[in-house]
Amino acid sequence: MTQALLGFAAIFLLASLRVPLAFAMGIVGLIGMGIMRGWHAAFASTAQVVHETGFAYTLSVIPLFILMGNFVAKAGLAHELFRAAYVFIGHLRGGLAHATIVACAGFGAICGSSIATAATMSKVAYPSMKKLGYSDSLSTAVIAAGGTLGIMIPPSTILVIYGIVTETNIGKLFAAGVIPGLLTALLLMLAVVVMTSADPEHAPPGDKSSWPERWAALRGIWGVLLLVIVVLGGIYGGVFTATEGAGIGASGAFLFAMARRALGWKSLLEVLVESARTTAMLFTLLIAATIFANFVNFTSMPGDLKEWITHLGLSPVMVVAAMMVIYVVLGTVMEELTMVLLTLPLFFPIVTSLGFDPVWFGVLIVMVIQIGLISPPVGMNLFVLNALLPKVGLGRIFKGVWPFVVVQIVMLAILVAFPMLSLWLPSFMR
Amino acid sequence: MNRLLEWVCGTLSGVALFCIMALTFFDVGGRKLVSTSIPGSLELTELLMVVVIFAALPLVSLRGEHVVFNSMDSYLAPDLQRLQRGVVHVLSALLLIGLAYLMWQTAGEFAQSGETTAQLKFTKAPFIYGMSVLCALTGCVHLGQLAKPTVQEPVEAAAL
Numbered sequence: 200m201t202q203a204l205l206g207f208a209a210i211f212l213l214a215s216l217r218v219p220l221a222f223a224m225g226i227v228g229l230i231g232m233g234i235m236r237g238w239h240a241a242f243a244s245t246a247q248v249v250h251e252t253g254f255a256y257t258l259s260v261i262p263l264f265i266l267m268g269n270f271v272a273k274a275g276l277a278h279e280l281f282r283a284a285y286v287f288i289g290h291l292r293g294g295l296a297h298a299t300i301v302a303c304a305g306f307g308a309i310c311g312s313s314i315a316t317a318a319t320m321s322k323v324a325y326p327s328m329k330k331l332g333y334s335d336s337l338s339t340a341v342i343a344a345g346g347t348l349g350i351m352i353p354p355s356t357i358l359v360i361y362g363i364v365t366e367t368n369i370g371k372l373f374a375a376g377v378i379p380g381l382l383t384a385l386l387l388m389l390a391v392v393v394m395t396s397a398d399p400e401h402a403p404p405g406d407k408s409s410w411p412e413r414w415a416a417l418r419g420i421w422g423v424l425l426l427v428i429v430v431l432g433g434i435y436g437g438v439f440t441a442t443e444g445a446g447i448g449a450s451g452a453f454l455f456a457m458a459r460r461a462l463g464w465k466s467l468l469e470v471l472v473e474s475a476r477t478t479a480m481l482f483t484l485l486i487a488a489t490i491f492a493n494f495v496n497f498t499s500m501p502g503d504l505k506e507w508i509t510h511l512g513l514s515p516v517m518v519v520a521a522m523m524v525i526y527v528v529l530g531t532v533m534e535e536l537t538m539v540l541l542t543l544p545l546f547f548p549i550v551t552s553l554g555f556d557p558v559w560f561g562v563l564i565v566m567v568i569q570i571g572l573i574s575p576p577v578g579m580n581l582f583v584l585n586a587l588l589p590k591v592g593l594g595r596i597f598k599g600v601w602p603f604v605v606v607q608i609v610m611l612a613i614l615v616a617f618p619m620l621s622l623w624l625p626s627f628m629r
Numbered sequence: 630m631n632r633l634l635e636w637v638c639g640t641l642s643g644v645a646l647f648c649i650m651a652l653t654f655f656d657v658g659g660r661k662l663v664s665t666s667i668p669g670s671l672e673l674t675e676l677l678m679v680v681v682i683f684a685a686l687p688l689v690s691l692r693g694e695h696v697v698f699n700s701m702d703s704y705l706a707p708d709l710q711r712l713q714r715g716v717v718h719v720l721s722a723l724l725l726i727g728l729a730y731l732m733w734q735t736a737g738e739f740a741q742s743g744e745t746t747a748q749l750k751f752t753k754a755p756f757i758y759g760m761s762v763l764c765a766l767t768g769c770v771h772l773g774q775l776a777k778p779t780v781q782e783p784v785e786a787a788a789l
Contacts, residue, residue: 214697214698215698216713216716216717217697217698217713217714217717218697218717218720218721219695219696219697219717219721220695220696220697220698221695221696222695222720222721222724225724226720226724242731245728245731246731246732246734246735249728249731249732249760250732250735250757250760253678253679253682253683253760254675254676254678254679254753254756255675255678256671256674256675256678258678259649259653259674259678262646262649262678262681263649263650263653266646266650312789313789314789350789356789357789438661439657442653443653443657445653446649446650446652446653446654446656446657447653447654447657447658449650449653449654450650450651450653450654453650468639468640468643471642471643471644471646471647472639472642472643472685472688474646475639475642475643475645475646475681475682475684475685475688476642476685476688476689476692476694478646478681478682478685479642479681479682479683479685479686479688479689480689480694480695480696482682483686483689483695484696533698534696534698535789536696536789537696568789572789579789
């Protein structure tokens with residue numbers, strides 16, 4: 200137990216000195232393993248982890264889904280999604296905010312990144328909301344919160360990473376994210392209704408569209424629907440593995456971008472290199488997290504923690520609820536991916552030993568990440584919006600986002616209380 | 630120098646990623662539609678993955694895209710921040726050059742045993758030597774950052 204605690208302390212010390220987290224985890228894992236098992240074994244296992252992670256076919260799912268999201272963003276499909284949502288619900292009070300959430304959910308179905316969803320939507324939805332007189336705090340907060348749907352509604356980069364780290368079926372994880380993602384979207388819209396009832400002049404309704412306009416807008420999103428049906432339908436129906444689906448999705452998104460003349464040679468290379476860089480950054484973290492997890496698993500900490508929790512006599516659901524509280528608090532100050540990679544070696548064995556389904560826990564993990572991404576003071580989506588819309592100011596973004604943080608915490612509680620919301624769809628998969 | 634590095638590593642990793650995408654598309658399409666797969670496509674993907682990850686690694690370091698905690702920055706004086714980042718770059722370089730040495734030794738072992746991929750019989754050692762060289766290059770990128778007078782802000786990659 201002491202060795203692992205020292206390891207965690209060393210990581211936090213190095214990280215607070217601004218050592219990249221991957222390097223901090225790698226150094227601590229290697230040294231910890233060296234002290235416990237001998238240096239020869241530590242070097243051998245490190246080399247093995249690097250070699251095996253580099254040569255893993257199944258891990259190609261990560262760059263392919265990242266590439267799909269980047270091609271989709273480049274293809275400009277977000278404009279059509281927003282337009283389609285707007286013509287149906289834009290005339291309601293707060294209609295543009297509702298349309299933003301629906302468009303984010305739609306974009307989330309073809310892009311697995313929360314940050315990419317928020318960044319793309321900020322370019323599409325913010326100018327429209329600004330033009331109609333929406334308050335800056337509501338417009339930016341709704342984009343930041345809607346953006347988080349990108350990681351719950353499949354495909355999802357974080358669900359892929361969770362699936363790889365915990366060896367959980369990625370197809371089942373994707374199926375599990377659908378209902379929680381849609382319910383979260385509904386709750387976010389409910390929050391908009393409440394907020395706009397209290398302050399109606401800051402969210403005026405848009406013009407009502409005619410049915411021909413609505414059909415025309417729906418025809419504009421056929422590309423998105425086709426991608427969703429082929430990729431997610433293929434994975435869900437057992438036609439493809441997640442890796443194959445990712446390859447088909449990336450290729451489909453590439454063809455769309457080409458057909459819409461959104462890609463030249465230069466921008467194609469830019470998208471490819473950007474995706475490769477994100478992949479390299481993620482793999483550095485994955486390799487380091489594996490080295491660190493190997494060390495933690497050699498200490499007595501996982502066993503001691505299990506014993507301590509049994510000794511406490513808490514009900515299993517209370518244990519998971521306590522973990523969620525820890526995650527929500529940590530998520531306000533920590534980078535979420537790191538938080539999850541650092542804690543999974545400790546929490547995951549406890550959750551499975553309590554008899555819970557790893558697929559359900561994966562959904563809970565995504566939910567706490569969603570909350571962390573929009574929780575001040577350290578919320579990545581808020582920073583991204585601040586960077587893209589510097590005139591708004593971080594203070595106003597923070598002010599507007601709180602109702603959405605509360606709504607997502609309520610959603611987390613619902614998901615903890617009703618596991619079937621996550622596990623019903625995967626139960627149909629072979 | 631940085632532009633050359635961006636061009637070489639960027640092209641290498643970008644083209645490799647495009648090849649993985651095309652390979653998966655044609656392999657899956659072939660298998661599902663005409664019951665013919667590309668021989669050794671799985672192995673080719675594995676080898677290309679090595680190129681994608683390790684060729685892009687120097688670019689991640691060059692652009693400061695590794696995940697870092699920067700919450701403490703506002704409490705540190707600019708001079709102290711520069712010193713801190715110098716120490717971090719030296720530490721990162723040492724780790725990466727150490728890892729390069731480790732992978733070079735591993736590659737030597739693979740070269741000696743002559744291990745190949747199962748189907749296409751490609752020798753694995755050159756790819757592991759490549760991992761080693763690119764790790765060392767990434768270490769050099771960190772050492773090169775020491776000469777930079779300005780404090781580099783991290784750019785968030787869209788991983789989450």
